[in-house]
Amino acid sequence: MAKTLTPFDYTTAQPGDAWPTLAMPPVARVTLALYCGASGDHNPLHVDSDFARAAGLGDVIAHGMLSMGYMGRTLTQHVPLGALREFSTRFLAMTRIGDQITCTAQVIARFNDAQGQSCLRVAVSAAGQNGEVKAAGEAVIALPPG
Amino acid sequence: MIDLRHIGYVSPPFTTEVERGRLRFFAKAIGETDPVYLEEAAARAAGHPTLPVPPTFLFCLEMDRPAPYGWFDDLGIELPKVLHGEQSFVYHAMAYAGDCLTFAARVRDIYAKKGGLLEFVVQDNQITNQRGELIAEFTRTLVIRHG
Structure with a gap:
């Protein structure tokens, strides 16, 4: 089990240390409607049940980028935005209405990049209520000097 | 193929x-509660000139193209x-x-x-x-x- 530091200080975090988790309420249709409008991603697959059924998905699925938005929040609630250098994810499973996403992050390594900047490499993921990983990726965070 | x-x-x-309003709308859509992304004063207090663009919103802006x-x-x-x-x-x-x-x-x-x-x-x-x-x-x- 990863150790979670309280209060969390990313500047002293070591490999294996875990970020505080971010638990979101269940995905509702209005969650997807709001994300559709706010994100500008108007793909009907996410808000139009008829379209989603015709596409063979049964019902609407959440935008992958909604999960990545939650993952980003997990990082930035404890890191200044300007310290984020890289952020990537793979989308591994569909998120459906009622799914409850929890995001976790854990330090993989401390390293110096090509410019000699000390950085953290962090594994970050979003999972559903049954533990099914919906999205998993990595972030690189620049550490302050000293 | x-x-x-x-x-x-x-x-x-x-x-x-x-757009400012759009940033606030996006913050709401991802459940953001950090005032840095919602309030000018909080953004400035955190060292930003105004509301910052959160990490994944750049992807969204690209979808505003016609x-x-x-x-x-x-x-x-x-x-x-x-x-x-x-x-x-x-x-x-x-x-x-x-x-x-x-x-x-x-x-x-x-x-x-x-x-x-x-x-x-x-x-x-x-x-x-x-x-x-x-x-x-x-x-x-x-x-x-x-x-």
């Missing part, structure tokens, strides 16, 4: 302004078959409310797996601000499901 000659396909450059799925038609991609497979960002500088960002998109790769049942399209985007500064690069990988 998507014609491999579309590797290198370039979308028309697209410029859009980062006919954001128009390039699907050019490549012969059917929207109902498309899923988002991967997404990555590399950040170079901060972006803020009021900035005008320009997106330059190019298809880097097209390939198939599982005997053509799945096709993949990899598209790179480069984002610069109104001063020509490189803000970020992002790459999306789309998965097109056949059968």
